[in-house]
Amino acid sequence: MERSYLKTVIMYCVKELQGQRTIYSILHLLNGKKSSQTIQDAHLFQLTPLFRTFGSLSRDVLDQLAQELVSSCWMAPTDEKHFILTSEGQEELGRSLLECPIPSSLNGWLYHSAGDLFWERITLLIQVISHLNNNNVKYLPIQRKRDVHEWLKYFLRTSGFARNEVGVVLNRELCQCLERLSDINPAVLTLRLTGYNRIGLTAVQTSEQLGISHDYYHHQFLGAIHHILASVKENPAEYPLIDKLVSGTGNEVQLTLSAQKTYTLLKQGLNLDVIAKTRNLKKSTIEDHVVEIALNDSGFNITSYVSEKKQKLILQAANSADSLQLKQIRQMVPESDYFEIRLVMAKLGEGQ
Amino acid sequence: MRLEAVLQSKFGYPAFRPGQKEIIESVLSGRNTVAMLPTGTGKSLCYQLPGYVIEGQVIIISPLLSLMQDQAEQLMMNGEKKVIAFNSFLTSAEKKQALIHLNQYKFIFISPEMLYYESVLSQLKKLRIALFVVDEAHCISQWGYDFRPDYLKLGEVRKIIGNPVTLALTATATSEVKGDIKKSLGILDDCSEFIYSVDRPNIALSVERLDNFREKTERLVELAEILKGPGIIYFSSKKKAEQSAELLRDKGAKRVMAYHGGMDQESRILVQQQFIHGQLDLICATSAFGMGINKDNIRYVIHFHMPLQIESYLQEIGRAGRDGKQSIAIMLYSPGDEQLPIQLAESELPDKAQIDWIMEWVEENPNAIPNIGLFEEQIKQRSGLTDVQWRIFNDFFDRKSKSGLDYRRILQDMKGYYEGRIKLKRDSIEEVYKWIHKKTCRRENILSYFDEGKNASVPSCCDICGLQLGNFTRNTNSDNQESPLYDWKNHLEYLLIPSE
Ligand SMILES: [Zn+2]
Numbered sequence: 001m002e003r004s005y006l007k008t009v010i011m012y013c014v015k016e017l018q019g020q021r022t023i024y025s026i027l028h029l030l031n032g033k034k035s036s037q038t039i040q041d042a043h044l045f046q047l048t049p050l051f052r053t054f055g056s057l058s059r060d061v062l063d064q065l066a067q068e069l070v071s072s073c074w075m076a077p078t079d080e081k082h083f084i085l086t087s088e089g090q091e092e093l094g095r096s097l098l099e100c101p102i103p104s105s106l107n108g109w110l111y112h113s114a115g116d117l118f119w120e121r122i123t124l125l126i127q128v129i130s131h132l133n134n135n136n137v138k139y140l141p142i143q144r145k146r147d148v149h150e151w152l153k154y155f156l157r158t159s160g161f162a163r164n165e166v167g168v169v170l171n172r173e174l175c176q177c178l179e180r181l182s183d184i185n186p187a188v189l190t191l192r193l194t195g196y197n198r199i200g201l202t203a204v205q206t207s208e209q210l211g212i213s214h215d216y217y218h219h220q221f222l223g224a225i226h227h228i229l230a231s232v233k234e235n236p237a238e239y240p241l242i243d244k245l246v247s248g249t250g251n252e253v254q255l256t257l258s259a260q261k262t263y264t265l266l267k268q269g270l271n272l273d274v275i276a277k278t279r280n281l282k283k284s285t286i287e288d289h290v291v292e293i294a295l296n297d298s299g300f301n302i303t304s305y306v307s308e309k310k311q312k313l314i315l316q317a318a319n320s321a322d323s324l325q326l327k328q329i330r331q332m333v334p335e336s337d338y339f340e341i342r343l344v345m346a347k348l349g350e351g352q
Numbered sequence: 353m354r355l356e357a358v359l360q361s362k363f364g365y366p367a368f369r370p371g372q373k374e375i376i377e378s379v380l381s382g383r384n385t386v387a388m389l390p391t392g393t394g395k396s397l398c399y400q401l402p403g404y405v406i407e408g409q410v411i412i413i414s415p416l417l418s419l420m421q422d423q424a425e426q427l428m429m430n431g432e433k434k435v436i437a438f439n440s441f442l443t444s445a446e447k448k449q450a451l452i453h454l455n456q457y458k459f460i461f462i463s464p465e466m467l468y469y470e471s472v473l474s475q476l477k478k479l480r481i482a483l484f485v486v487d488e489a490h491c492i493s494q495w496g497y498d499f500r501p502d503y504l505k506l507g508e509v510r511k512i513i514g515n516p517v518t519l520a521l522t523a524t525a526t527s528e529v530k531g532d533i534k535k536s537l538g539i540l541d542d543c544s545e546f547i548y549s550v551d552r553p554n555i556a557l558s559v560e561r562l563d564n565f566r567e568k569t570e571r572l573v574e575l576a577e578i579l580k581g582p583g584i585i586y587f588s589s590k591k592k593a594e595q596s597a598e599l600l601r602d603k604g605a606k607r608v609m610a611y612h613g614g615m616d617q618e619s620r621i622l623v624q625q626q627f628i629h630g631q632l633d634l635i636c637a638t639s640a641f642g643m644g645i646n647k648d649n650i651r652y653v654i655h656f657h658m659p660l661q662i663e664s665y666l667q668e669i670g671r672a673g674r675d676g677k678q679s680i681a682i683m684l685y686s687p688g689d690e691q692l693p694i695q696l697a698e699s700e701l702p703d704k705a706q707i708d709w710i711m712e713w714v715e716e717n718p719n720a721i722p723n724i725g726l727f728e729e730q731i732k733q734r735s736g737l738t739d740v741q742w743r744i745f746n747d748f749f750d751r752k753s754k755s756g757l758d759y760r761r762i763l764q765d766m767k768g769y770y771e772g773r774i775k776l777k778r779d780s781i782e783e784v785y786k787w788i789h790k791k792t793c794r795r796e797n798i799l800s801y802f803d804e805g806k807n808a809s810v811p812s813c814c815d816i817c818g819l820q821l822g823n824f825t826r827n828t829n830s831d832n833q834e835s836p837l838y839d840w841k842n843h844l845e846y847l848l849i850p851s852e
Contacts, residue, residue: 141425167849171847190840
């Protein structure tokens with residue numbers, strides 16, 4: 001399979017990581033592993049758009065692609081499983097990104113779960129509308145999941161749109177939204193839609209029809225979906241029908257289950273030591289949770305854990321340090337501990 | 353003419369296919385019925401139609417999840433809302449919900465392993481069961497290739513739910529297997545039998561011998577190019593199906609896709625639907641493809657790998673020519689091809705060494721014996737059993753230890769039993785091998801395997817009797833039109849705006 005686009009993505013990550021993380025942190029990022037470490041790294045190195053955008057990438061494949069990048073002299077090892085780009089690599093990355101830019105609308109961190117559900121809903125809705133329009137009731141639904149079907153019944157009952165109106169409105173909203181895609185051909189999405197007497201293409205067929213690699217197609221497809229979700233979020237009044245399709249796709253604060261439990265206890269006013277004891281976990285684990293919460297919930301205030309004065313010092317250090325390595329920052333602000341630095345960095349990632 | 357009226361109003365067919373009416377009349381008159389209808393001749397109608405004529409529920413036991421899902425969906429597509437497929441696809445909440453409301457359904461599909469649950473059985477007992485259907489009934493026979501241990505319980509289940517009228521359906525069964533079906537279900541002395549020939553005279557049979565794998569591949573490309581579609585090519589590996597689809601596309605055949613169980617669900621549905629709607633001409637598939645597919649005009653089926661048994665071969669080629677028009681089945685064979693199915697067959701069952709490892713484990717953990725099923729992970733870890741192997745093992749052990757046998761004896765029996773199964777599988781493969789190599793009419797040889805004789809002359813019979821491949825080829829360039837330029841806005845409009 002042609003994987004030069006995926007290699008570009010890997011090189012991009014390697015560049016952003018500046019040799020401070022192993023190559024496997026890229027695997028976890030692209031797979032969308034829900035661990036505190038992965039989530040923090042994604043924010044710290046501004047890689048959140050790529051979160052869970054290659055969910056099925058395997059370790060073997062990553063190893064092999066990394067090997068190929070090293071053989072091409074675009075990447076060089078600095079340490080066990082740590083890499084940086086060579087100057088040829090930097091050039092190559094620039095060239096590749098010009099040719100196949102990572103879609104600007106891609107936002108895996110925000111939309112990975114909502115995107116899947118949205119796609120299941122909208123494909124089923126379109127299929128149903130198309131068959132209704134043609135008075136055909138005999139067809140096999142393109143989505144099999146029971147809850148998507150339940151949702152559709154509920155939607156058609158409660159959407160507030162007349163049955164014969166839904167298609168017209170959806171057509172208008174989709175056209176308007178997809179027209180505004182800057183760097184993606186809307187066909188990446190529409191070719192896959194199924195309706196009366198016309199079955200949609202699979203992802204592989206679509207990428208072949210459009211003449212792009214499977215990997216690049218995959219990112220463009222996600223990019224198009226994320227574009228719709230972001231447009232609706234920004235301006236729900238402009239897309240009243242799609243807004244209803246998105247509702248309840250659950251994209252608010254996303255935490256690992258364990259961090260959720262910690263958050264509940266935090267909200268009840270318990271302090272970290274007590275939570276650690278109640279939950280029979282190490283305090284460092286609870287601290288990981290707090291950092292995860294800080295990363296996910298923009299409303300979470302860290303001042304009760306790091307004084308404003310310390311926050312300022314840490315920020316100054318982070319700005320003047322030549323890398324974002326915690327160790328280096330710690331040396332510059334010796335009165336702070338790693339937990340405090342990580343919390344401040346979590347908020348730093350958010351601002352960007 | 354009442355049945356014809358139902359056929360027309362509920363299913364939109366003007367007339368029954370051979371056998372259907374007799375079988376339906378038999379179950380409607382309250383007789384237990386064993387029916388053997390060849391693949392592709394509308395078996396499922398034999399329980400669907402009675403459902404609309406008699407009061408009470410129709411229970412359908414179906415061995416394969418995908419098949420069950422397809423059958424349930426077909427009913428729903430036909431406008432039937434009171435259908436449920438009760439299987440492991442349901443979440444436990446959905447299962448609970450469904451169990452409470454079981455009496456509100458008309459057609460209840462159940463996978464055999466669900467019948468192990470007391471809660472399911474006790475709900476079934478409360479129903480008024482009009483018809484108890486055992487689909488793919490040959491799975492009940494230990495002599496059958498597709499033996500499913502879960503199916504052995506069906507006789508007992510039938511008794512528990514009050515001996516309802518029973519319909520056992522199968523496409524292929526030797527006389528031995530037929531006997532087993534009746535015995536296991538407890539209807540040996542009390543049933544009618546409707547056996548229709550497994551022969552499908554409109555499907556020509558051909559075997560092509562090639563020297564090696566490379567030649568086989570070349571011939572495949574050639575056949576795909578000249579034969580009139582739509583067609584299916586069967587492979588025994590996902591990888592080869594995938595590679596061949598790609599190879600054929602590279603050679604210029606645009607409308608070819610692979611289909612196998614390793615694809616994600618959305619792609620599987622799309623490919624299957626594209627094929628049914630004529631957007632694809634050719635599917636490179638594993639045996640996962642085809643069950644429950646309603647496509648009448650498949651013109652050819654090619655086997656790239658040797659099938660594991662005559663029965664499954666017939667099922668697969670039976671997907672061709674359901675419209676009754678001339679079609680062809682071609683098997684490509686090169687020397688040594690029989691090795692692959694033998695390996696596949698052997699890997700399905702635990703071997704002696706694995707059973708010895710289990711023996712050691714049981715000796716260390718004697719307390720586990722009464723509830724061996726609870727120790728799945730540990731035992732799998734020790735012996736390296738696969739999921740399929742584990743299910744076979746667990747079932748055997750459970751059954752035997754309930755009948756009071758000592759575990760040493762059970763494990764000893766097990767070795768003998770597995771040896772028997774493996775021999776059976778080898779014998780089945782041997783049958784296919786012999787069939788390929790015989791120099792006499794292929795149709796006659798298949799029919800005699802099922803104790804049938806060949807009827808009068810079949811015009812395009814087989815390569816031995818003489819075949820003109822030219823009868824199955826297509827006019828050149830008929831499908832070479834360029835598709836019009838794609839416009840996404842037009843497409844959206846086509847899908848969403850009523851055309852008036
Ligand atoms: Zn013949």
